[in-house]
Amino acid sequence: MALRVFNTLSGRIEELKTLEDKRIRMYSCGPTVYDYGHIGNFRTFVFVDLFRRFLKQSGYELEHVMNITDVDDKIIRNASAMGIGVREYAGKYEQAFFEDMDLLSLEKPEQIARATEHIPEMASLIARLRQKDFAYKTEDGSYYFSIANFPNYGRLSKKDLTAISDGARVDVDEYEKDNVRDFALWKSPKPGEAKWETEIGPGRPGWHIECSAMAMEYLGETLDVHLGGEDLIFPHHENEIAQSEAATGKTFARYWMHVRFLLVEGQKMSKSLGNFFTPRDLMLKGHKPSSIRYLLSSVPYQKQLNFTFEGLKQAATSVERLRNFKFRLDSGTFPKGSSPEIKALAIAAGEKIRASLEDDMNTAQALAAIFDMVREVNAAADDGKLLRDDVAELQRALQQFDEIFAVLKDDDADKAKQVLEWARAEGKLGESTSAEPLLTDAQVDALIEQRQQARKSRDFARADAIRKQLADVGIILEDTKDGLRWKRK
Numbered sequence: 408m409a410l411r412v413f414n415t416l417s418g419r420i421e422e423l424k425t426l427e428d429k430r431i432r433m434y435s436c437g438p439t440v441y442d443y444g445h446i447g448n449f450r451t452f453v454f455v456d457l458f459r460r461f462l463k464q465s466g467y468e469l470e471h472v473m474n475i476t477d478v479d480d481k482i483i484r485n486a487s488a489m490g491i492g493v494r495e496y497a498g499k500y501e502q503a504f505f506e507d508m509d510l511l512s513l514e515k516p517e518q519i520a521r522a523t524e525h526i527p528e529m530a531s532l533i534a535r536l537r538q539k540d541f542a543y544k545t546e547d548g549s550y551y552f553s554i555a556n557f558p559n560y561g562r563l564s565k566k567d568l569t570a571i572s573d574g575a576r577v578d579v580d581e582y583e584k585d586n587v588r589d590f591a592l593w594k595s596p597k598p599g600e601a602k603w604e605t606e607i608g609p610g611r612p613g614w615h616i617e618c619s620a621m622a623m624e625y626l627g628e629t630l631d632v633h634l635g636g637e638d639l640i641f642p643h644h645e646n647e648i649a650q651s652e653a654a655t656g657k658t659f660a661r662y663w664m665h666v667r668f669l670l671v672e673g674q675k676m677s678k679s680l681g682n683f684f685t686p687r688d689l690m691l692k693g694h695k696p697s698s699i700r701y702l703l704s705s706v707p708y709q710k711q712l713n714f715t716f717e718g719l720k721q722a723a724t725s726v727e728r729l730r731n732f733k734f735r736l737d738s739g740t741f742p743k744g745s746s747p748e749i750k751a752l753a754i755a756a757g758e759k760i761r762a763s764l765e766d767d768m769n770t771a772q773a774l775a776a777i778f779d780m781v782r783e784v785n786a787a788a789d790d791g792k793l794l795r796d797d798v799a800e801l802q803r804a805l806q807q808f809d810e811i812f813a814v815l816k817d818d819d820a821d822k823a824k825q826v827l828e829w830a831r832a833e834g835k836l837g838e839s840t841s842a843e844p845l846l847t848d849a850q851v852d853a854l855i856e857q858r859q860q861a862r863k864s865r866d867f868a869r870a871d872a873i874r875k876q877l878a879d880v881g882i883i884l885e886d887t888k889d890g891l892r893w894k895r896k
């Protein structure tokens with residue numbers, strides 16, 4: 408089987424054929440570092456990470472570029488409000504973004520490209536566009552892209568261009584969906600704003616030109632895949648195509664992949680609704696970064712994800728179940744011998760995971776495959792039917808899974824500590840927040856399940872250790888005739 412992906416440009420699922428065999432040139436739009444990234448942003452970044460990891464596992468050599476937008480309208484506005492430089496302001500949030508990538512176990516792309524370090528390349532691309540009559544200069548020294556001269560405009564977003572009023576312009580980076588207008592490539596200097604001296608005069612770049620210039624700088628005039636959130640299709644990606652293809656006369660990106668929005672508790676995320684969260688916000692509420700990563704990975708990128716606290720709780724339980732299973736395989740003692748059924752289960756799970764991801768990255772199906780294996784093998788082990796020589800094959804399937812999903816390594820506590828230190832340093836801890844994060848109900852439930860598992864596999868040392876861990880944060884376990892209960896001291 409071959410990898411198939413949904414290409415926004417053609418509107419259908421296609422086999423991914425790279426220009427060079429087993430080598431992929433891809434570009435994903437990175438963050439605009441004017442604030443902390445929210446979970447909607449990170450749904451896209453987590454997907455890009457899953458896709459990267461799967462390509463690598465499939466034997467591709469990766470050339471992946473991601474930009475950091477460190478100059479734009481919002482950054483300039485916020486920096487000047489604080490009376491500091493653009494670089495200083497953006498630097499803080501760029502650092503935070505890299506920390507968040509680590510928290511969510513995201514791999515770093517091969518190339519990170521900062522906009523402010525590629526201004527000459529952007530200026531020369533604009534000069535090239537002007538020479539070919541795709542760009543014009545206005546009296547104040549700004550440059551605009553003339554979309555009337557680029558007949559392919561609107562192909563990605565399927566925009567109807569009949570309503571364009573010739574020469575009408577828009578100079579903000581982000582604009583309304585039906586605002587099909589000539590857009591700013593370069594903005595003339597304004598008092599108090601950062602500016603650069605270049606071959607096309609002084610000023611600063613628009614947002615869209617950045618990605619065209621940096622993508623082509625590192626990846627050549629034609630890329631294999633360009634990725635981003637669905638909110639970038641128009642205007643950002645439409646404009647990237649226009650700028651790049653007008654300059655080169657070649658296809659800019661052969662495949663465009665877009666990650667859908669998420670909802671939070673069934674509603675669009677917004678600050679006014681109080682459902683706007685960053686990964687750090689969730690961690691300060693006691694949620695593990697592995698649960699956040701898992702939940703963001705659990706719904707295929709083409710489908711809307713409804714991010715809920717109930718979902719986070721279930722994600723924590725799912726991750727625990729996988730970790731417990733790994734622990735059982737790694738440290739359990741099993742009778743001698745091997746069983747063809749168990750071996751076949753492991754091989755089938757590995758094949759199903761691969762086939763699911765080749766099918767336009769169907770992560771939900773891949774997860775179902777690993778849990779089917781875990782359930783059946785746990786049942787076999789409970790009956791004493793898991794034999795010693797089958798363990799390695801099961802471990803291999805689990806590892807193949809985790810090379811993509813990356814949730815088995817248990818470094819949640821260290822990461823929680825880092826975020827707590829950050830919150831303390833930033834003065835973000837309320838009076839009521841204790842010095843150490845207390846366990847949420849979901850975490851307590853997960854630990855109790857882990858303890859039950861340990862007892863079941865007669866690992867009493869681990870069961871005791873978990874009881875102590877719970878007692879240390881004031882959780883008391885009670886065996887009642889209806890089963891185990893817990894309460895807070």
Ligand SMILES: [Zn+2]
Nearest residue numbers: 436437618643
């Ligand atoms: Zn971009």
